[in-house]
Amino acid sequence: NAGVTQTPKFQVLKTGQSMTLQCAQDMNHEYMSWYRQDPGMGLRLIHYSVGAGITDQGEVPNGYNVSRSTTEDFPLRLLSAAPSQTSVYFCASSQTQGSEKLFFGSGTQLSVL
Amino acid sequence: GDSVTQMEGPVTLSEEAFLTINCTYTATGYPSLFWYVQYPGEGLQLLLKATKADDKGSNKGFEATYRKETTSFHLEKGSVQVSDSAVYFCALGAYSSASKIIFGSGTRLSIRP
Numbered sequence: 484n485a486g487v488t489q490t491p492k493f494q495v496l497k498t499g500q501s502m503t504l505q506c507a508q509d510m511n512h513e514y515m516s517w518y519r520q521d522p523g524m525g526l527r528l529i530h531y532s533v534g535a536g537i538t539d540q541g542e543v544p545n546g547y548n549v550s551r552s553t554t555e556d557f558p559l560r561l562l563s564a565a566p567s568q569t570s571v572y573f574c575a576s577s578q579t580q581g582s583e584k585l586f587f588g589s590g591t592q593l594s595v596l
Numbered sequence: 597g598d599s600v601t602q603m604e605g606p607v608t609l610s611e612e613a614f615l616t617i618n619c620t621y622t623a624t625g626y627p628s629l630f631w632y633v634q635y636p637g638e639g640l641q642l643l644l645k646a647t648k649a650d651d652k653g654s655n656k657g658f659e660a661t662y663r664k665e666t667t668s669f670h671l672e673k674g675s676v677q678v679s680d681s682a683v684y685f686c687a688l689g690a691y692s693s694a695s696k697i698i699f700g701s702g703t704r705l706s707i708r709p
Binding site: 516518526531541575585588 | 639696700701
């Protein structure tokens with residue numbers, strides 16, 4: 484069972500560079516989301532999607548873009564990386580918008596120099 | 597707005613000790629409450645949940661009771677093992693606001709052999 488797959492696991496960027504964090508799930512989940520994890524701050528929601536073609540902002544969306552062209556994939560784009568975006572990023576999915584259980588990927592550790 | 601507050605760590609215990617990790621919440625309505633666990637190098641996974649007042653969630657020897665009168669959901673285990681070393685997150689399901697899961701800041705638990 485693959486579950487939620489995130490790539491890459493580690494990434495180092497220079498300020499101003501762009502990149503895309505990939506997330507794919509094979510459970511036919513409608514709901515997908517991106518969180519960032521920072522020390523002492525828990526997980527904060529960046530963007531989420533309740534189905535293909537539908538996305539919305541979470542708590543900390545600035546500097547990030549998302550799209551959901553298929554049920555399986557939910558990439559997170561950093562258009563112009565900043566040091567404040569250094570963090571660990573987690574993708575998560577659940578069966579429906581009202582589902583009580585999130586399934587998480589193993590995370591992407593991003594450093595912006 | 598909705599929020600979760602949990603005790604700061606790190607918490608260090610000896611094997612077979614009794615564990616309590618405190619969690620309190622602020623929410624409108626009647627949220628679902630969760631404990632997630634993050635083992636080193638992995639994503640979060642659901643440990644237990646409770647969906648209404650006085651419910652007790654349990655899994656792998658861990659328990660937590662949904663206390664509406666004290667707005668609490670404390671995590672307990674009678675005898676911890678080295679393998680319980682991880683970061684524990686209390687969370688609530690804020691279904692009144694775009695179906696997002698709100699996480700506490702996490703408590704790191706270390707168990708000495």
